[in-house]
Amino acid sequence: MKLEFMSGNMAIAEGAITAGMRFFAGYPITPASDIMEYLAEVLPEKGGLVVQYEDEIASINAALGASWAGVKSMTATSGPGFSLMVEALSLAAITETPVVVADIMRAGPSTGVPTKTSQSDVFQVRYAPHGEHLIPALAPWSVQEAYDLTIKAFNISELVRTPVILLSDAVVAHMWESAIIKDVNEVEIVNRKKPSTPPNEYMPYKPDEDLIPPMANFGEGYKVLVESLAHDERGYYRQSNDVYRKLIWRLINKVKRHIDKIYDYETYYLNNETEYLIISYGSTARSALAAVRDLRRKGVKVGMFRPKTLWPTKEEVIKEVTKDVKKVFVVENNTGKMVAEFERYIKKAEVVSIPILSLDIPTPEEILEVVSSWL
Amino acid sequence: MAVTSEASLRYSTHPLDKYLRADRLPHIWCSGCGIGVALGSILRAIDRRVREGSLDPSKVVFVTGIGCSARASFYVGFDSAHTIHGRAIAFASGAKLANPELQVMVVGGDGDIAGIGGNHLIHAARRNLDIIVFMITNFVYAMTGGQLAPTTPQGLYTTTTPHGNPERPLNVIKLVSALMPNYVARASITHPPLIEQYTYKALGMEGFRFIEIMSTCPEVFGRHAGYRDPVTLYNVLRSKVRVKQNPHVDESELSWESGIVLGEYLIRNEPGYVRKLKEVVR
Ligand SMILES: Cc1ncc(C[n+]2csc(CCOP(=O)(O)OP(=O)(O)O)c2C)c(N)n1
Ligand code: SF4
Numbered sequence: 001m002k003l004e005f006m007s008g009n010m011a012i013a014e015g016a017i018t019a020g021m022r023f024f025a026g027y028p029i030t031p032a033s034d035i036m037e038y039l040a041e042v043l044p045e046k047g048g049l050v051v052q053y054e055d056e057i058a059s060i061n062a063a064l065g066a067s068w069a070g071v072k073s074m075t076a077t078s079g080p081g082f083s084l085m086v087e088a089l090s091l092a093a094i095t096e097t098p099v100v101v102a103d104i105m106r107a108g109p110s111t112g113v114p115t116k117t118s119q120s121d122v123f124q125v126r127y128a129p130h131g132e133h134l135i136p137a138l139a140p141w142s143v144q145e146a147y148d149l150t151i152k153a154f155n156i157s158e159l160v161r162t163p164v165i166l167l168s169d170a171v172v173a174h175m176w177e178s179a180i181i182k183d184v185n186e187v188e189i190v191n192r193k194k195p196s197t198p199p200n201e202y203m204p205y206k207p208d209e210d211l212i213p214p215m216a217n218f219g220e221g222y223k224v225l226v227e228s229l230a231h232d233e234r235g236y237y238r239q240s241n242d243v244y245r246k247l248i249w250r251l252i253n254k255v256k257r258h259i260d261k262i263y264d265y266e267t268y269y270l271n272n273e274t275e276y277l278i279i280s281y282g283s284t285a286r287s288a289l290a291a292v293r294d295l296r297r298k299g300v301k302v303g304m305f306r307p308k309t310l311w312p313t314k315e316e317v318i319k320e321v322t323k324d325v326k327k328v329f330v331v332e333n334n335t336g337k338m339v340a341e342f343e344r345y346i347k348k349a350e351v352v353s354i355p356i357l358s359l360d361i362p363t364p365e366e367i368l369e370v371v372s373s374w375l
Numbered sequence: 376m377a378v379t380s381e382a383s384l385r386y387s388t389h390p391l392d393k394y395l396r397a398d399r400l401p402h403i404w405c406s407g408c409g410i411g412v413a414l415g416s417i418l419r420a421i422d423r424r425v426r427e428g429s430l431d432p433s434k435v436v437f438v439t440g441i442g443c444s445a446r447a448s449f450y451v452g453f454d455s456a457h458t459i460h461g462r463a464i465a466f467a468s469g470a471k472l473a474n475p476e477l478q479v480m481v482v483g484g485d486g487d488i489a490g491i492g493g494n495h496l497i498h499a500a501r502r503n504l505d506i507i508v509f510m511i512t513n514f515v516y517a518m519t520g521g522q523l524a525p526t527t528p529q530g531l532y533t534t535t536t537p538h539g540n541p542e543r544p545l546n547v548i549k550l551v552s553a554l555m556p557n558y559v560a561r562a563s564i565t566h567p568p569l570i571e572q573y574t575y576k577a578l579g580m581e582g583f584r585f586i587e588i589m590s591t592c593p594e595v596f597g598r599h600a601g602y603r604d605p606v607t608l609y610n611v612l613r614s615k616v617r618v619k620q621n622p623h624v625d626e627s628e629l630s631w632e633s634g635i636v637l638g639e640y641l642i643r644n645e646p647g648y649v650r651k652l653k654e655v656v657r
Binding site: 022023025044049051053054055057058059061062063064065066067068069070071073087088091095217218219220221222223224225226227228229235236237 | 396399433434436438441449452453454455456457458459462465466467468469470471472473474476477494495497498652656
């Protein structure tokens with residue numbers, strides 16, 4: 001364990017190394033490139049490999065191939081590159097391939113303001129890949145959390161056999177803070193479950209009780225079949241409703257079944273006296289917390305809820321933290337997106353969307369001003 | 376001549392069954408389709424390597440995208456991946472680089488490999504990436520029902536060029552040769568031993584190895600070109616191809632009109648990408 005002064009992107013790289021990632025495939029894009037640059041420098045020392053591919057499509061597909069060859073893999077990009085990756089994320093979902101994709105959000109649409117921050121990809125990561133899937137996404141708010149959540153992202157991907165999105169932003173990416181970097185033996189590292197059946201009995205998509213099939217890698221003699229078509233437990237294409245329903249619901253339910261390992265959050269000043277709740281995430285939550293402290297100094301009974309996991313939402317948690325409050329303010333650096341997700345579960349309190357578009361981050365003053373007008 | 380009894384003609388196994396997921400047969404390819412001939416020849420080359428002890432079948436990985444040709448991956452009894460249209464080479468590269476012990480082979484149609492996947496083809500060849508790519512050229516997008524392919528002869532009717540194809544076909548041999556990978560060859564399903572010979576050779580090499588296989592699609596291309604009968608189409612293709620020893624890349628034009636030259640266009644022995652990587656990062 002050591003304390004290091006580093007940027008959020010360096011923390012993602014370090015987190016990935018701690019988690020055991022040994023194959024990184026990427027294509028340069030601000031504000032994500034320095035993850036690849038940093039890894040290109042240090043990963044070879046760990047026996048790993050960094051390859052700059054011809055585009056983001058190649059990068060994500062190469063990462064999937066590497067994962068099937070038994071090596072933990074990742075790629076990192078920003079909004080435009082993520083858009084190019086979504087077809088392969090869908091492939092990762094149906095083939096149950098562990099992989100981590102870091103999306104360092106910048107201001108869009110399109111080329112937008114490439115060097116500046118935003119939280120406008122929160123729906124893209126959930127809904128852009130076609131077809132049915134439930135791909136988890138985690139959003140760090142600090143350098144330490146960029147490190148910790150990267151490890152968590154790998155652990156989830158290996159445990160549940162799913163792609164996982166690490167949804168950071170330009171501010172978290174490039175701010176410098178001290179972070180505790182751990183040794184492999186000081187942190188829980190999850191590795192994919194291996195088959196216990198002999199190769200001739202192995203079925204690549206036959207789940208255990210926990211809905212997750214053990215995963216054999218290429219080269220181990222299991223005659224693995226990675227199948228993008230809807231398939232039965234052997235991986236054979238089937239065009240039947242029964243097989244299709246069974247597969248799709250298992251893909252969704254295996255994620256839901258492990259929600260306790262996936263869902264993470266933090267609450268601040270939340271007790272049974274709290275009247276107002278601010279919900280905020282990622283870099284914006286830093287300003288939101290400053291605004292909360294300011295309001296509390298003024299005597300307002302306000303608390304804060306900060307989801308670290310943006311997808312999937314754990315419904316019970318949202319219900320629990322909002323059960324006694326009068327009003328909920330959802331503060332985010334976009335035109336109002338995650339608010340729709342929280343609103344689905346908040347039945348009693350009034351929900352107010354506070355979208356503050358800011359190329360830097362919404363300041364505590366900006367947040368204070370809008371929130372105060374609703375008190 | 377001994378009279379063969381009917382019973383002895385029936386068989387329940389084929390010599391290549393051990394390399395197939397035989398429980399999935401019969402396959403979906405139409406009768407008269409050339410893809411099966413191509414795959415059979417590839418498997419025979421693998422079998423030769425396995426039998427002589429120079430290839431471990433548990434290290435063979437077939438990666439394909441989407442298309443009729445791409446279905447090859449789910450019939451073979453090796454580790455295999457049937458991925459997404461155009462991205463097989465990218466997926467394959469990750470598998471190979473993550474575990475260089477694997478013998479990674481990509482099979483795809485010309486649309487899959489050189490159309491939508493063209494960018495990956497170019498860069499894998501440029502890197503001399505250690506994989507074998509088989510491109511099965513049937514002059515048309517077959518799986519989706521007969522649309523224009525990058526290899527479609529000029530003037531031909533396809534469902535998306537109903538007034539005739541205005542485009543020049545892509546000479547993939549020339550394109551890939553320009554990138555100087557280790558091996559570039561063109562074979563044809565009308566000459567199965569050639570496919571087998573080239574594959575056998577490629578299996579013994581490192582670096583990027585590209586084998587184009589001219590093929591017949593009686594169902595779709597045949598219909599468009601007026602050769603719906605598989606035997607007729609086979610004979611037409613046979614009349615158009617010509618085998619040449621060490622042909623020059625300038626002879627590689629993909630011309631339905633003036634003929635198609637088969638042969639080994641490029642044979643080099645440069646270090647493959649895996650070896651290059653080891654040289655720079657250690
Ligand atoms: C991204 C994407 N675009 C389009 C398709 C539809 N599609 C499936 S196969 C194919 C082309 C098939 O032609 P080719 O690759 O030459 O293979 P063939 O079927 O001729 O063997 C297309 C366009 C797809 N599956 N995915
Ligand atoms: S459509 Fe053409 S390429 Fe596809 S299986 Fe039939 S004959 Fe073969």
